[in-house]
Amino acid sequence: AKSYSRTNVVYYNKDVEHKVIEHKEFCQKFKNAIDKNEFYVLYQPKVYTKNNTLYGAEALVRWNNDGKVIYPGDFVEIFEKEHLISALDFYVLEQTCRDLRSWLDNGLEPVTVSVNFSNDHLGDDELVDRIIAIVDKYGIDHHLIEIEMTETVDVYEINRLLTYVNGLHKNGFTVAIDDFGIGYSSLLMLQNISVDVLKIDKAFIAELTGDAEKRENIILRHIINMAEELGVEIVAEGVETDEQRINLTDMHCHRIQGYFYDKPLFTDAFRLRLSAKTY
Numbered sequence: 586a587k588s589y590s591r592t593n594v595v596y597y598n599k600d601v602e603h604k605v606i607e608h609k610e611f612c613q614k615f616k617n618a619i620d621k622n623e624f625y626v627l628y629q630p631k632v633y634t635k636n637n638t639l640y641g642a643e644a645l646v647r648w649n650n651d652g653k654v655i656y657p658g659d660f661v662e663i664f665e666k667e668h669l670i671s672a673l674d675f676y677v678l679e680q681t682c683r684d685l686r687s688w689l690d691n692g693l694e695p696v697t698v699s700v701n702f703s704n705d706h707l708g709d710d711e712l713v714d715r716i717i718a719i720v721d722k723y724g725i726d727h728h729l730i731e732i733e734m735t736e737t738v739d740v741y742e743i744n745r746l747l748t749y750v751n752g753l754h755k756n757g758f759t760v761a762i763d764d765f766g767i768g769y770s771s772l773l774m775l776q777n778i779s780v781d782v783l784k785i786d787k788a789f790i791a792e793l794t795g796d797a798e799k800r801e802n803i804i805l806r807h808i809i810n811m812a813e814e815l816g817v818e819i820v821a822e823g824v825e826t827d828e829q830r831i832n833l834t835d836m837h838c839h840r841i842q843g844y845f846y847d848k849p850l851f852t853d854a855f856r857l858r859l860s861a862k863t864y
């Protein structure tokens with residue numbers, strides 16, 4: 586048994602070594618990929634269900650690596666660890682502003698687009714100024730940009746977040762808390778930070794049924810009511826079925842993002858949505 590476990594240890598180490606090399610190659614690839622414009626942005630519509638209109642969108646990044654599409658689920662975490670994510674987030678913000686500029690120039694009436702900003706930015710004193718510089722470079726009204734950040738556990742980070750939210754508000758941007766409900770400090774954060782939007786994580790939506798007594802539904806209903814009382818806009822993510830949409834409407838949640846309406850769309854497809862506006 587001893588020699589067996591020793592062999593295992595050796596294999597394990599080799600594995601780790603291999604992973605480290607892979608990891609480094611991956612990060613080098615990233616630096617080249619930014620220069621080669623391999624990242625692109627899709628836009629997923631957000632729909633106001635009371636009148637079935639497009640009222641917003643979320644920018645979601647994709648990586649075209651030699652013709653093979655890589656999804657953020659396969660690189661965002663690594664980029665966060667290596668502190669590469671901030672460069673990518675600014676890249677996505679810039680691409681979003683460029684697209685907004687072109688829609689405006691073509692006479693379309695754009696909607697507010699939200700851009701994901703990793704919590705890895707929380708150490709950056711210049712975050713708000715950097716955002717302003719990019720948005721102003723394209724002459725985009727600040728109210729057309731929303732910043733999505735996730736909840737955080739760390740008290741220090743909550744304070745940083747508070748500073749950013751104030752800075753962003755002062756400059757006319759809106760702020761959304763992403764994946765609301767699955768973190769550890771949701772309520773503490775809400776108590777301290779006046780965000781504009783809560784995005785309910787799709788984990789809650791997946792469990793959604795018409796049964797008002799079901800635990801998951803009770804919690805969801807109360808999150809929605811709480812947001813309403815706090816004057817915070819609430820968006821349900823990951824809505825895939827009409828049943829989910831109807832149940833959300835019953836719970837007074839009227840803002841929806843999900844495959845039920847649209848998947849994340851290429852710029853051209855999204856443009857068509859922008860000119861039609863209604864579903």
Ligand code: C2E
Pocket residue numbers: 629644645646656657658661670673674677701702703763764787822823824825842843844845849
């Ligand atoms: P997220 O911010 O929670 O974005 C929503 C994710 O749910 C997206 O996955 C979207 O395609 C997916 N989705 C939308 N509707 C549905 C639905 O009806 N059903 C299901 N099953 N999924 C749906 P995506 O695009 O693969 O992005 C995954 C995550 O990667 C995002 O989750 C976000 O955390 C991160 N991400 C994406 N783009 C960026 C970025 O530019 N910067 C940073 N920092 N993170 C990003």
Ligand code: CA
Pocket residue numbers: 643701733763
């Ligand atoms: Ca998001």
Ligand code: CA
Pocket residue numbers: 763764784786822
């Ligand atoms: Ca989310």
Ligand code: CA
Pocket residue numbers: 735763764
């Ligand atoms: Ca997220």
